[in-house]
Amino acid sequence: MNIIVVGQRHGESRTYRLTTPARTLLFGCLVALPFAMGAAGFWLADWLADEDFSLEPMAAEAWENDLSLQRQELEQIRIQTDQELQALTVKLAELQSRLMRLDALGERLVDVANLEAEEFDFSMAPALGGPGSIGEAYEAPEISDVLNDLADRIGHREQQLEVLDDLMSARRLDEDTFVTGRPIKKGWMSSRYGRRADPFTGQLAWHAGVDFAGKLGSDIVAVASGVVTWAGDRYGYGRLVEINHGNGYKTRYAHCLELNVKVGDIVRKGDVIAAMGSSGRSTGPHVHFEVFKNGRTVDPSAYIHRTLR
Incomplete structure (x- = not known):
């Protein structure tokens, strides 16, 4: 091959x-x-x-x-989510309680300031509104950020309302303890402060107060808030009510028919403390009204039309 x-x-x-x-x-x-x-x-x-x-x-x-x-990661995410929800729930409950306190404080301020309750109704949601922006995208914030911002705003409101409450309470206290006005609702001034002829002896004598005559049993009212330091019979005064108003002021209401208060009672300005009478050294139904300043009597006429500055 x-x-x-x-x-x-x-x-x-x-x-x-x-x-x-x-x-x-x-x-x-x-x-x-x-x-x-x-x-x-x-x-x-x-x-x-x-x-x-x-x-x-x-x-x-x-x-x-x-x-x-992946199962472990999901379980961790679930646990973390539950914890965050619990924290948000507690935070929301705290904010709700603080809002309730603010509502109560607001209602109290309305009452103290004598404002119209219908105008400042804290049980109603505030009216809101305004023109919206067309075409702008809205990005929803995180709920935790919203709650934190709301908490900060509530905290600021609480501080403002507390300061306002303190100021108004102090002002109301000054107004209540400010001695001014007449000790009667109806009647007329029958005798002034100073030297006068004694109605029983006719001799010149010192009159340490002013007299307001009126109908037997008519109301005698406190001219300022304070604490009752005397309520009973006293020589020359008959049935007497004495009230300490603080700041060195004290008032007396004498010749009463009957007393509506007792020693230790706290009275408010305008409260009825007694009924007009003629007890003690008196010639007829009237109230003998005295004003003391730092332990000495002063002319009550200067306090009848007195105003707080």
Whole structure:
């Protein structure tokens, strides 16, 4: 058997002659080559199958680990969310209680200031309004930020209202303890402060107060708030009520028919403390009214039309 090999240069060729053993070996290789290739393919396919089966448990384990981590993260998120909701609930309850206190304080201020209750109704939500901006995007704030801002605003309002309450209470106290006005609701001044002829002896004598005559049993009222320091009979005064108003002031109401207060009582300006009478050294129904300042009597007429500055 001859094998001719043709070269690329100048068409040269060479001839090789195969011997019988060489021909046998070449034929055997050609026959065995397909079987060898099939065996190699089968072995490769089997090896790849074994690799896939060995990788599947590792992939499943990795997925299970990822799922476990995700479950733990979700549980942590749930716990954190529950804690935040509880904190917000407590914060909201605190703000509601503070608002209730503000409403109560506002109602008290309305009462103290003698304002119109319908105009300042703290049980009603305040009326709000205003033109909106068209085309502007609104970004909702975090609820915690809203609650914190509301808490700050409530805190500022509380401080303002407390200061206002203190100022108004102090002013109301000054007004209540300010000695001014007449000790009667009906009647007329029958005798002034100073020297006069004594109604019993006719001699010149000192009159330490003013007299207001009126109907027997008519009301005698306190000209200022204070504490009752005397309520009973006293020589020359008959039935007497004495009230200490603080700041060195004291008033007396004498010749009463009956008394409506007792020692230690706290009276407000305008309260009825007794009924007009003629007890003691008296010629008829009237009230003898005295004003003391720092332990000495002063002319009550100067306090009848007195105003607080």
